[in-house]
Amino acid sequence: MFDVADFLDPGDGVWWGQGSAEPEPLVNQVLDAVDRVGPIRAFSGLTWNERLSGDLPEKLTVVSYGGLGQLRSLSRYGRLDVVPCHYSAIPRMFATGQLPNDVGLIQVSAPGPDGLVTLGTGVEYVADAILHTRTLVAEINHRMPATVGGPRLPLSAFAAVIETDRPLREAPAKAGDTVDRAIASNVASIVDDGSTIQIGVGSLPSAVLEALAGHSDLGFHSGMITDGVLTLVEKGVITGARKEIDPGVVVTGAALCTSDGYRRLGEHPVEFRAASYTHAPAVLSRLGSLVSINSAIEVDLLGQVGAELARGVHIGAVGGQVDFSRAASLTGSRSIIALRSTVGSGEQSQSTIVPALAGGVVTTARVDVDAVVTEHGVAMLTGCTVAERALRLIEVAAPEHREHLERSLAEQENR
Template sequence: MENKKSEVWQNLARWYNNFGHKEITPQDAIKLLKPGNKLFIHSGCSQPQKLTSELYRQHQYLKDIEIHHFLSIYSNNQKILKHKPQDLFRYNAFFLGEQSIRDAVNSGQADYTPMGLSDIPALFHSGRKSIDVALIQVSPPDKNDYCSLGVNVDVAKPIMEEAELVIAEVNPFVPRVHGNSFVHMSKIDHFVYNEKPLLEYKHKTPDETTCKIAKNVASLIRNGSTIQVGLGDVPHAVLNELIDHKNLGIHSDSFFDGFVDLIEQGAVTNKLKTVSPGRSVACFGLGTKKLFDYVDDNLGIEFQPANYTNNPLLIAKNHQMTTINGAISVDLMGQINADSIGPIFYSGIGGLVDFSRGASYSKRGMPIICFPSTAIGGSLSRIVPTLISGSHVSLTMADVHYVVTEYGIAQLYGKNIRERALALISIAHPKFRKWLLDEAKKLNYCYSDQQLATDATGHVIIYPEKYRSVFMIDDILEVHFRPILPTDERLVQDLYYSLDEESRIYRFFRKKKYFERPDVQMDILMDYENILGLIGVVGEVGHEKAVALCSYEKNSTKNLAEIAFTVHNEWRNKGLTTYMLQQLIRIAKEKELAGFNGEIMWENKAMEHIIKNCGYSVKVTAEESGWFFEFLFDENK
């Protein structure tokens, strides 16, 4: 940037000869405003600081001025908005990104216009909203007299094009970004010159909970996906977990420092994108000097207006479009509230709806909502039976696909209300799950006898994530094993029904035609201590198929556990049972169990072979229907 600053001075004489007559003092610039004017201020990191400061200094003269703003991070707003008389200027925000603006809106001192980011440009292009004066910040003109709007093209480009009067703050610290970001000096009526670094925005260092959420989200994202990340510390933290991904692309409204890291470390290549392959696409940047320096004159990234980047139909053209956005709460039907706390306005619609719908239309697209399971120091559940009175429905239940907390992933798309409620309860904080289930029963969202897995004291069991593993078949096909969840009822039923008659007899020691819910509940409700089961699935989350199942149940009098195995008919002879046995042994040893036992029918030679070759000394006792086995972990063969 310092070199660019010297270039500016070298070019100063040239463009001052052509446009020097347009230079104006900040004081005179603000005095051009007239009562009743509608004013637009450039957003985010691009807010023109000299012009804005002067605007605030003269605020007492701004009678009946309407100020439109998309996203502000300017802390000086508080000085003027807190005790502003109502007959002075009226602030109208399209997104509440800064606390003083939230306070002003919620106290009736400012206005909020709820609109998706993609729709804002059309509001002004159509004339339904007019702008008299636009205050923007731009780079100095190049040799062809074009300035760049820098890292905030978003709604600034469309709105300034409709303004009657354009006043620019020319600043050599503004990066020249490629894309649809350029403004010719002939379109600028007046300018003030300023040399001041851009406003910076820094995300918080993620805490343990945020890191867990980020890891869960990252586990969903496929290599080769095109990603969008919305505002908020939780969505941004996901970028830290994508370093080892391959061939990611970027098509996003916001561009953060974390994207720079992914590009520089090779996780983002953009080569598999369907729209603008080879380039990252965004409409505004929110970050630090690191970001500003990276995008400056970088042909690998283009900034476009919001009606381009946030167009759901364009977003959908990117295959595997994956969107990562935050929320405030979700109810048991799957309705997302992302912009209010009850009736209190908190943020705005932004790009949430645009990108969620675009991703849902995309081939193998994946819209993801992520947030911590609790708020206010853990005293409040963000997963609620029904949204609090006055809360805004940011995404309808039909628009929600994946919801992620630190406790796991709930896939909701295509699920009925009962399945949705149970899936969301399973990723709620354990201390709120019983309450949520009780409320779900009152609302008739689930069965009246629906249960949760609890320990001996009645406390809800925390899911043991550490027992997840992957079994490779022929180094190509992955079978993902994980502890069974209460929401796996349908998966387990489908697996049992896939068994032929002989396999059912081997597994259940009798001919069994039906696998009704009460029976299956016994196989999926476990405390993960005395009763533990693993399910092997193939396919992505939300499209899983169970191919194998194993479990152990501790004997109440001996420190041994009885084991059982089930494998889908089409997945036999691939080593799954041997693998499951070794996984159960590993877990049982950790739980300090002494060994395993069980019963095998005489005809079940395959299972007999696996047990006798388990690596331990197996004791066998003949029974009427088969043989009973037992082996201890401290007695190797």
């Protein structure tokens, strides 16, 4: 058994795959080695590794594009350095050394008959980062499915490997409620047959996918795939027949599924591509049927979207939201922001439609949003004046908060 510390020098930068493809045994080795080697600067994406939520070695600096999964705890304690960026910019930042790129830790599938491994369920930024990384170390997980579309690598590409046989991290099991289903129904009502869908993960996106079950000939091009997408493929809803590029193919960068979903991946025309393809403006501009469906923390009366900060803590990211929203609005079909009209309950209830963004940061500009959807309806914003946009947004806010929003609007207009 090797020690990752053997490949680290003081001041090195380390990155690793995210989500279901995070090589947690190797990451944990780095955490154990930092005090001996440090200082180390590490780049992590979405993680559920509990060790990245608590006390970290003082010599370790964690960098990310947002506060996803356990990283929001690091943000809360001031231990997370966020690089705000479009997801499409990450490949270039690895290429230029703006993100740590001395040592890369990746989880791969077992070698195939040709002796090559795949990047499994985490192609995305990994496929771009490996091109600019000095040393690669791999976890060969015998439960990682071999996937199609991404790089295939010989074992000689790695300075060292470990072999494991452990289950992949699964999507958190949180079923959608009546509010999620109401929002999903409203979203589905403005998605045309033949659209190419981009959508995220979580209870609301899952509900939206279920609500699209009555549609036909949908396509899929997104940063991540879930069980809900596979189900629509199996039902004949997602066919990709009308996609302008990659017809008949489900294009994704990563997968976040249940164990059954990971097993089913190989049964369908799913291709995993690098972030430099899935999120590239030049690629997305060719999808005239693109409908982006993204979530938010809050939306102000101008239609500006906040999806990163809550009470000063990073709980989200710019991620691919702007990449897809801008493409869908400019050269695609429609850009949709879907969110619950309130957070909290009872007297603690707060409106997510707000006079001004409480987080103070605009994630997605108002000009890149065609529709804002809550459980109370659809606010179509394209072509509306500033005043008309505000009125339409108030109409889909929670009824108990509309009077306050109307007063705030009147005060803004009288200034």
